[in-house]
Amino acid sequence: MLKDLFIGLSQNQLLNKAAQKYGLKLGAQTVVAGTNIEETIKSIRELNAHGIACTIDNLGEFVYKKEEATEAKEKIIEVIEAIHDNHVDAHISLKPTQLGLDIDYDFCFNNLEEIVERANRYDIFINIDMEDHNHLQPSFDILDDLSKRYDNVGTVIQAYFFNSEENIKKYKDFRLRIVKGAYKEPAEVAYQTKKDIDANFIKLIEWHLLNGKFASIATHDHHIINHVKRFVKESNIPNDKFEFQMLYGFRKDLQLQLASEGYNFCTYVPFGKDWYGYFMRRLAERPQNLNLVVKQAFNK
Numbered sequence: 001m002l003k004d005l006f007i008g009l010s011q012n013q014l015l016n017k018a019a020q021k022y023g024l025k026l027g028a029q030t031v032v033a034g035t036n037i038e039e040t041i042k043s044i045r046e047l048n049a050h051g052i053a054c055t056i057d058n059l060g061e062f063v064y065k066k067e068e069a070t071e072a073k074e075k076i077i078e079v080i081e082a083i084h085d086n087h088v089d090a091h092i093s094l095k096p097t098q099l100g101l102d103i104d105y106d107f108c109f110n111n112l113e114e115i116v117e118r119a120n121r122y123d124i125f126i127n128i129d130m131e132d133h134n135h136l137q138p139s140f141d142i143l144d145d146l147s148k149r150y151d152n153v154g155t156v157i158q159a160y161f162f163n164s165e166e167n168i169k170k171y172k173d174f175r176l177r178i179v180k181g182a183y184k185e186p187a188e189v190a191y192q193t194k195k196d197i198d199a200n201f202i203k204l205i206e207w208h209l210l211n212g213k214f215a216s217i218a219t220h221d222h223h224i225i226n227h228v229k230r231f232v233k234e235s236n237i238p239n240d241k242f243e244f245q246m247l248y249g250f251r252k253d254l255q256l257q258l259a260s261e262g263y264n265f266c267t268y269v270p271f272g273k274d275w276y277g278y279f280m281r282r283l284a285e286r287p288q289n290l291n292l293v294v295k296q297a298f299n300k
């Protein structure tokens with residue numbers, strides 16, 4: 001019920017516009033690193049000091065105007081230059097709908113290519129985040145086209161999709177982030193229960209650890225993390241074949257603990273004015289995240 005409410009709110013364009021106007025509110029500052037690049041680089045330096053790498057997301061999605069997509073592309077290129085200039089350990093995560101996928105495939109592809117080309121000059125990796133099932137195939141198409149010319153791109157496999165096993169096998173030679181999946185998807189295309197999603201998540205992680213290039217295991221679920229720790233030990237999988245990823249502001253103690261135990265760790269660092277949809281999805285995933293919001297409200 002609450003999940004549906006927050007997913008619905010995350011897609012409300014009017015509320016999204018209002019949120020952009022008023023800056024980080026409602027407790028979003030706990031899970032969003034800042035509204036500009038300078039603040040974000042500062043947060044990244046702090047994480048890097050603890051041996052934690054970062055993937056930076058210039059917040060924004062479901063863009064329907066070319067000017068907005070072009071603006072997003074330029075901002076991401078600025079972030080790439082900032083990573084290079086500041087020598088921080090970070091790469092980029094981006095969403096195709098922010099770069100115009102709902103406007104025109106070629107327009108979006110060209111935006112992405114410009115970004116990937118710039119990042120390639122500095123050997124910076126670009127992760128194509130995966131969105132809802134309507135955008136799944138076109139996002140894989142973009143990856144297929146880009147990877148003909150560039151090797152600094154990878155993507156995400158969402159375990160709730162029935163076709164995730166097929167896709168993880170097809171893209172095994174890419175650096176892949178494996179997640180449970182964040183959107184509300186219909187029963188025709190995706191598993192619906194936590195039990196089924198978790199079982200498939202573990203199956204995909206194990207397969208990719210044994211057969212794939214590099215796995216970013218992105219979850220806050222300690223049951224899954226403990227399972228992976230046991231599995232890599234039993235299967236003699238070296239630490240340089242995988243990393244754990246979590247979102248900025250979530251389970252900070254566990255993030256630091258995993259890094260100090262010698263695992264590669266990468267924090268997903270969102271920043272920017274367009275925080276509303278991202279923030280609502282985090283509330284949808286785990287209504288207890290409202291606790292963070294309440295604490296923030298009393299912590300002024």
Ligand code: FAD
Binds near residue numbers: 129158180218220245
């Ligand atoms: P959940 O299933 O939400 O939680 C399982 C259990 O873990 C909970 O019952 C609880 O015991 C524990 N737990 C979880 N969170 C906490 C907490 N904050 N504090 C204490 N205990 C907790 N989704 C996409 O669809 N596309 C993407 O591109 C994408 N990229 C992502 C990148 C990163 C780095 C991460 C971390 C997630 C990403 N996601 C993405 C979201 C992902 O699909 C899930 O929706 C999200 O991570 C919630 O699932 P979970 O695996 O963290 O655990």
